[in-house]
Amino acid sequence: MEKYSELPPIGDTGGYELLPVPKLEELGYGDLSQEYIPPFRGGETEALKRMRESLQDKEWVAKFEKPKGDPSAFLKPATTVLSPYLKFGCLSARYFYHCIQDVYRSTKTHTKPPVSLAGQLLWRDFFYTVSFGTPNFHQMEGNKICKQIPWRENGELFVAWRDGRTGYPWIDAIMIQLRKWGWMHHLARHSVACFLTRGDLYIHWEQGRDVFERLLIDSDWAINNGNWLWLSCSSFFYQYHRIYSPISFGKKYDPNGDYIRHFIPVLKDMPKEYIYEPWTAPLSVQEKARCIVGKDYPKPVVDHEAASKECRKRMEEAYASNRLGGNPVKGNSSNSSRRKFSDGGQDVPDSSMSKQPRKRS
């Protein structure tokens, strides 16, 4: 608009009744001093402060490689944690991008997209662009870039995943961090998204997407849907044989299980040998740790080895059906115009995945 419309005079409510500002208790909050406060303060001032703090360490910026970050680091996360500020417009993506370029100019070398820090903002714009040009981007049905996969319905398993009660401490700690903070590291998001979909439970990515949309403080329509399409091997990324282990993946970064102990206090005294697989601890060890599996903490909802094997088989069948132009669900999935992506620097290197022979997608 070239001309702004006029605002009504102060106090003119246009005939509407003015209601008082609701009290926090009326919004469902209890005693605030007892509430778990997520580590985010809102606003532009805070966003700029956090951005400057991140960019101050020029060496860190120059060497930033997303797939090498530690997803279990929570006291000092391995990435900028600026996503909530970008999402709410407290920080301009364009300004952030140019500030990164300023740092690059002052360092001799720096990493390059897609793994670099500037590359992360390109991912953001990539998902914005592709979602804008793709009808039904947010769903499987009628979405031409989405593999049609006959995901299964299982309310019980879904709720266990959603509520952080799968019996796999690495997965549960991430889902609890999501509930408490509204933020988790990118590779932590990979772990739980893979577990829910093509890794273990074979449940529809749209269900996981909805949980993230509701609970993420940085919840963003294009980025969230795009990443769920990616992680479920429904689009962009097709190496469904590469499955994150809910046991060894987290252990690689945090052998002592400090991240798990923080977010699942009932496991805080479990010896490190068993922290990722508490069901394997002898009863005497469970008793000493005051955590009996099946009573204080759930037993695993599935056996990872068997479940992931079954998932690979189902994915193979679904891909074969898509290749033949058939559709195991509904409608016609014509994927002929889709470009094939490599892992695009979003994933961790092969060594941390369960090994399976590669299949053509």
Ligand SMILES: Cc1cc2nc3c(=O)[nH]c(=O)nc-3n(C[C@H](O)[C@H](O)[C@H](O)COP(=O)(O)OP(=O)(O)OC[C@H]3O[C@@H](n4cnc5c(N)ncnc54)[C@H](O)[C@@H]3O)c2cc1C
């Ligand atoms: C299943 C799944 C769902 C996700 N849902 C969201 C979401 O709703 N909102 C959201 O902002 N991010 C989402 N992400 C992407 C990514 O995990 C977060 O952007 C990142 O963890 C935010 O932390 P950061 O700000 O410290 O990231 P940094 O690594 O510091 O990156 C800086 C910024 O780049 C952008 N960015 C980074 N990674 C990605 C990516 N993979 N795709 C697109 N943009 C990226 C974000 O705006 C981020 O704030 C999702 C990832 C997965 C696997």
